[in-house]
Amino acid sequence: MSTLAVSATGAAADAVAARVPGLVADRVASRLFAQDPTLWGPDAEDEAAKRLSWTSLPRSSRPLVGEIAALRATLEDVGYDRVVLCGMGGSSLAPEVICGTAGRPVVILDSSDPDVVRGALHDLDRTVVVVSSKSGSTVETDSQRRAFVQAFRDAGLDPTERLVVVTDPGSPLDEQARGEGYRVVNADPEVGGRYSALTAFGLVPSGLAGADVEALLDDAEAVADLLADDDEANPALRLGAAMAGTEPLRDKLLLVDAGTENVGFPAWAEQLIAESTGKQGTGVLPVVAVGGEPAAVTDDVTVARLVATDADDDAATGASTVTVAGPLGAQFLLWEAATAVAGRLLSINPFDQPDVESAKAAARDLLEAGIDDSDAPAFTDGAVEVRVAGGDWLSGTHTLATALDDLLAQLDCDRGYVAVMAYLDREADADLENVARDLSDRTGRPVTFGWGPRFLHSTGQYHKGGPATGVYVQVTAAPAQDLAVPGRDFTFGQFIAAQAGGDAAVLADHGRPVLRLHLTDHDAGLEQVRELLGRGGA
Structure with a gap:
């Protein structure tokens, strides 16, 4: 069963008490999931109008489950047991978390270091490569794609049999890949890269690596109505208020893995929050805790403790702490919604960069x-x-x-x-x-x-x-x-x-x-x- 729990203490709890009633009165949650682009003001309206389809992904991504299964069955003919993902930002971080949580191996190539790229160009006879680029023009990903195509050819292997492209429909990469005979899976063009965990960008490489992407969507769908509810118990409103509603603003969010089953989740949340909120001289800086939770934090920091789904949440202590639990699919949707709420509280556009x-x-x-x-x-x-x-x-x-x-x-x-x-x-x-x-x-x-x-x-x-x-x-x-x-x-x-x-x-x-x-x-x-x-x- 998919459950979410968000609790807060100290300044974070004060922010929840002070901010959430206003968010409920303004119907922020229901308007967000109805894809209302006016939530962030007139300057953000044009961008928001084409970046809100992530709210419906738990249902709209369902056709991908069968498409990925069919693609995996087709690719089994080449005998692959190694998946390499070429991608940057949200295109690589979400699959890394999905596969890590599922215990499925995947090679993430998100570097342009020549030694790192060369180190990925091996065991080609058992490798399938997923090239993920929303715009189709990301230079890092295009360069990695070129390196693998050349390596396959040099090894006497047909790259069109071993390379899958994930991109927006009509992108330069979409047109080129189809013209050259590559397999292409199109993602929802009205979802930004950092909100794309439940699109083809997150699901295709993860599914090819053996993760259960249908269960991921099930967990997200199970909480979608909860996150769209204009109610003070809404976890997304509570988390968004704790992140960006403290007074004065605690503009650092320390992400602590305190036993969560979602492997590597802080790094995914880091890119979502930083890229969405850090602009116009304001924002919330996510800080991934290294070496565990510190004994003390400064008064400009809120601690976000990521705990196991079945953990007791009464361990949250400190001047400003928010504790979050839930399965991965549900947490993807939760943090995306909470970050959008935080953008409204900060009066910035959470969808540009x-x-x-x-x-x-x-x-x-x-x-x-x-x-x-x-x-x-x-x-x-x-x-x-x-x-x-x-x-x-x-x-x-x-x-x-x-x-x-x-x-x-x-x-x-x-x-x-x-x-x-x-x-x-x-x-x-x-x-x-x-x-x-x-x-x-x-x-x-x-x-x-x-x-x-x-x-x-x-x-x-x-x-x-x-x-x-x-x-x-x-x-x-x-x-x-x-x-x-x-x-x-x-x-x-x-x-x-x-x-x-x-x-x-x-x-x-x-x-x-x-x-x-x-x-x-x-x-x-x-x-x-x-x-x-x-x-x-x-």
Whole structure:
């Protein structure tokens, strides 16, 4: 049975009591599920009018169940037992959570690092690749698709038998893929990428990997009427109020896995909330807790505890805490609805992402102009080149430790946060995430950790569009071996360098201080950065 539970204490409970009656009086829930685009004001109305079909997905996605089953049966002829998903943002994060929760293996390729891409190009004779791109023009996904098509051909395998495209109808990718004989599954064009968990973007790769997508829709459908109800017990209204209705606004939401069965859910919620709310100088910054729940939090943080469906929810304590339980399909719909409610409370449009687009444009400009190798570092310490952006804040000393000290000196001790952005291999270098907890202990402030380039489609929006309270550490590395993008005049190495450079440039344009650390020797440099950002750097 699909159940949802949302409870709150402290400032979050005060927000629920203060905000939910007004949301009920304004019929926000029923209007949301009736797809009323006027809920977020006239400036958002045009975008909202074409972005609300996610509210009906538990029912409208039902035909996909049979389509996926038939596709899986057809693909069994090639003998696959390995599914690779090429996608970014919501297109990759939702299937990662679905498959992780279901215990089904899937390879998520959401990087343009040449070493990572090359590492996915193996066991091709037992591999099926899903290429997911809503617009059909996402450069990362197009480059990954090209790499796999070339690899299949080089291995003497027909890529049209092993590659499935998920995209919006009429997109450039839709037309190209159909023309070249590939299998195509169209997604609902009136659902944005971060709200697309229950569309073909979430369901096709998950279903091909063996997850029970029908059960996922069942769990969502079981709570749809509850979430559409104009009632003070509505979990989406309560969660949205706890997220964005505190007074004064607690604009950091610490996402804690406190025993939830939904594997990796905080990372999916992070991209949904950050990209939806971080704009116009406001927003709610989701912070995925690393290493468990902290002993204490600052007074600008609400803790969101994600617990098992059958857990007691009376463990929620603290100055501002919201505890959430429920099966995965139900939670996808809950958090999407709550984020839309939070957008209304913040008076922003939760469906656009203007600063994600600005970073993409900056990366394209760098690619077209060519990566400028003459950008000399401010100094080099061991195997790490140091550059800075976003102001003249670096002191005259030339060590990693003093450079970090200079960056942290820019940190607002009451409202600020630190963002670590690592353009590295998130599997091989996974333990670098632990520096987030160490930096938080050191600074007393929230610390986010994002793997590049995927964070550009999530917290990247908040970094530039949210409050100007962040300081940023960017970590890049020279690849062990570059990899050409077939049919393009740039390599994967040049592309990821342009993404990192473009992101830093846009942050600098917004006056955000960025400490850029480039590893000239991966292993030696990474050890230096671990020491710097971890406890050894204190």
